[in-house]
Amino acid sequence: MVSVSQPTLPVINMDDLKPGTESWMLTCDKVTRAIEEYGCFMAVYERVSGELKNEVLDSLRILFELPIETKVKNTSDTPFYGYLGPNHTRPLFESLGIENATSLDHVQHFANLMWPSGNHRFSEKIHSYASLVSELEAMVKQMVFQSYGVEKYIESYNKSSTTYLFRVNKYKPAETGKSNVATTSIHTDKSFFTILSQNHVNGLQIQTKDDKWITVEFLPSSFVVMASDVFMAWSNGRLRSTRHRVIMNGQEDRYSIALFTFKKGITEVPDELVDEEHPLRFKPFNHLKFIDHHSKSAIYVDERAMESFCGV
Ligand SMILES: O=C(O)CCC(=O)C(=O)O
Numbered sequence: 001m002v003s004v005s006q007p008t009l010p011v012i013n014m015d016d017l018k019p020g021t022e023s024w025m026l027t028c029d030k031v032t033r034a035i036e037e038y039g040c041f042m043a044v045y046e047r048v049s050g051e052l053k054n055e056v057l058d059s060l061r062i063l064f065e066l067p068i069e070t071k072v073k074n075t076s077d078t079p080f081y082g083y084l085g086p087n088h089t090r091p092l093f094e095s096l097g098i099e100n101a102t103s104l105d106h107v108q109h110f111a112n113l114m115w116p117s118g119n120h121r122f123s124e125k126i127h128s129y130a131s132l133v134s135e136l137e138a139m140v141k142q143m144v145f146q147s148y149g150v151e152k153y154i155e156s157y158n159k160s161s162t163t164y165l166f167r168v169n170k171y172k173p174a175e176t177g178k179s180n181v182a183t184t185s186i187h188t189d190k191s192f193f194t195i196l197s198q199n200h201v202n203g204l205q206i207q208t209k210d211d212k213w214i215t216v217e218f219l220p221s222s223f224v225v226m227a228s229d230v231f232m233a234w235s236n237g238r239l240r241s242t243r244h245r246v247i248m249n250g251q252e253d254r255y256s257i258a259l260f261t262f263k264k265g266i267t268e269v270p271d272e273l274v275d276e277e278h279p280l281r282f283k284p285f286n287h288l289k290f291i292d293h294h295s296k297s298a299i300y301v302d303e304r305a306m307e308s309f310c311g312v
């Protein structure tokens with residue numbers, strides 16, 4: 001009998017890696033190949049301790065329990081950055097965004113909106129978590145640049161050229177007697193990277209190149225590191241932008257935590273990534289303008305949005 005195994009995401013240990021060592025070089029290669037093939041991988045990253053993650057999850061439960069009148073105070077000029085409440089198309093879903101979450105001041109500003117007398121503990125935990133995850137993002141980016149031999153450009157993609165949106169989602173289980181489940185439809189993210197984690201309730205699915213679905217089962221201390229449209233464009237299409245969705249069919253609330261990164265200024269394909277086999281696909285573009293354009297046009301929910309924005 002032929003056994004058909006389910007596809008799974010590559011798992012890569014991202015702890016204790018130092019540039020220049022053999023394990024660093026090997027990991028550069030694994031990370032790049034995983035993103036080329038799947039758009040993403042599961043990173044084991046213990047720098048975010050189980051304790052910190054649990055504290056963040058506990059504070060999210062309390063955050064979502066606040067009255068809607070309080071949560072709607074979280075507004076943003078950028079569509080989808082602020083509070084998204086349950087509505088008739090997605091009655092079981094809610095989401096809150098914290099802009100610039102790697103800055104303690106910005107997290108405190110958000111906390112002061114939610115708790116007028118402040119919530120120092122909340123701010124401190126979210127800020128630590130976002131900062132540690134931003135370091136994972138920086139490391140993965142450096143590895144891919146190095147693997148393609150274009151490390152000399154990394155400075156323009158470092159932390160001071162990046163903005164970070166921390167967004168937390170709550171998916172409620174289907175109500176008794178009803179068959180509606182909370183979902184997120186198939187899409188690619190409009191970020192550079194998205195780094196995801198969750199509580200113990202699964203739901204995230206990744207689409208493979210041959211249209212199979214991987215249901216992600218998070219390991220302890222793990223994060224799904226996803227390349228998104230802008231990193232795909234930067235790589236001239238060598239990297240895959242992760243197509244994914246959420247189908248929540250657990251019996252308990254699902255909380256997911258995403259750190260989205262955005263590149264400030266111009267993004268352009270390095271000359272080294274253009275050759276006969278890979279003719280230039282994307283003109284230089286401004287990521288933040290792409291977000292603006294995409295939220296207005298909303299024609300494509302997947303990586304084709306990039307082609308329509310700055311395709312050659
Ligand atoms: O909840 C998740 O695991 C993923 C959410 C997602 O895809 C998104 O916010 O773009």
Ligand SMILES: [Fe+2]
Pocket residue numbers: 187188189194244
């Ligand atoms: Fe997404």
